[in-house]
Amino acid sequence: MSFGKEYIQNELKKIDDALCEHLKLYLIGGGNMSLLGLKDATKDMDVILNKEKELYVLRNALLRCGYVEKLLPQYQKMGSKLVMENRDGFRWDVFIKTVCHSLVLSPGMIKRCIEMDFDFENLRIFLISKEDMFLFKGVTERERDLEDMHLLFLQGLDFEVIKEEIKWQSENSDTAWIAYLFQRLLKLKEEYGIVVPDIDEIEKMAEEDAAISLILEKLSCKSYTVGELAKDIQQDKNWIEYLLRKLEGKGKIERKGDIITRKL
Numbered sequence: 001m002s003f004g005k006e007y008i009q010n011e012l013k014k015i016d017d018a019l020c021e022h023l024k025l026y027l028i029g030g031g032n033m034s035l036l037g038l039k040d041a042t043k044d045m046d047v048i049l050n051k052e053k054e055l056y057v058l059r060n061a062l063l064r065c066g067y068v069e070k071l072l073p074q075y076q077k078m079g080s081k082l083v084m085e086n087r088d089g090f091r092w093d094v095f096i097k098t099v100c101h102s103l104v105l106s107p108g109m110i111k112r113c114i115e116m117d118f119d120f121e122n123l124r125i126f127l128i129s130k131e132d133m134f135l136f137k138g139v140t141e142r143e144r145d146l147e148d149m150h151l152l153f154l155q156g157l158d159f160e161v162i163k164e165e166i167k168w169q170s171e172n173s174d175t176a177w178i179a180y181l182f183q184r185l186l187k188l189k190e191e192y193g194i195v196v197p198d199i200d201e202i203e204k205m206a207e208e209d210a211a212i213s214l215i216l217e218k219l220s221c222k223s224y225t226v227g228e229l230a231k232d233i234q235q236d237k238n239w240i241e242y243l244l245r246k247l248e249g250k251g252k253i254e255r256k257g258d259i260i261t262r263k264l
Contacts (some may be wrong), residue, residue, distance in 0.1 A: 001129075002041035003025055004034060004035075005034050008034055011086075011090065012118065012120070015062065016120040016121060018061040018065050019121075020060075023058060023122060023123055024049075025047045025058075026048040026049075026113065027051070027128065027130055028133055029137070029145075030045075033133070035125075041149065044092065044093055045092055046099075048095045049094060050105060051097075053102070055081055055096060058092075065255070066257070067085060068086075069082070070083065070085050077257055080095055081096050092138075097258075099136055100140055102139050102173065102175045102177035103169060103203075104172065106172070108128075108165055109129070112131070112161070114126065114129075133148075133152060134152045134153070135166070139180060146241035149184070152194075159198055163198065163201065165206075166178060166202065175213070176213030179207075179209060181206070185202065211243055213249060215233070223259050223261045225258045226241050226258070226260065
């Protein structure tokens with residue numbers, strides 16, 4: 001069963017009435033798209049909280065509104081910290097800061113948000129941008145998220161914003177997620193005939209992201225020289241040196257002579 005804009009707004013009003021303190025919610029999924037009028041209905045509300053303590057505030061409000069907690073392995077795999085559902089089957093999937101153990105609610109995402117003009121007392125609702133929603137949906141395994149990526153693409157997206165956000169996320173995370181995003185973009189092309197602008201540049205970022213993750217994994221086990229790493233990973237020595245300089249600049253590794261170790 002799916003739920004439209006009016007139903008979502010009514011549920012948000014109930015949550016506002018049930019809250020005992022102020023709370024900010026960042027909507028990243030179908031609820032966002034429904035409120036923007038980009039789709040008629042959604043099955044659930046995917047939301048991000050910026051602080052862990054806010055989870056208990058939201059959970060208590062949902063309980064007061066008749067929601068019950070659900071244990072769904074597929075959402076735990078995505079890194080969801082709380083799943084709650086009401087009698088109608090309307091579900092809340094709640095994340096804290098990070099989605100799918102990869103994408104973080106970044107300062108840039110928060111800056112690009114639109115705040116909904118609801119007459120609420122305690123609840124503030126922020127809709128992340130279409131570009132950022134495209135990225136969040138690009139790191140999940142749900143088939144309907146690929147459909148939503150197609151719909152968002154048709155609305156027109158600023159891929160310069162998307163590329164800058166990918167770069168920020170890559171520089172501030174140790175998780176190799178860009179390679180997965182790239183595969184989703186290829187599937188988008190395969191199923192919908194969409195060619196994402198600058199796909200070659202994103203592919204290059206994905207390759208670097210995957211290689212850096214592998215380098216850090218190797219260095220977690222033992223120390224290496226550049227030559228040993230290049231041989232072990234079966235990549236060009238100069239390229240490995242380039243990636244190591246990036247890691248050194250981020251304070252992830254250190255060198256003592258020719259020996260490279262990971263900073264823990």
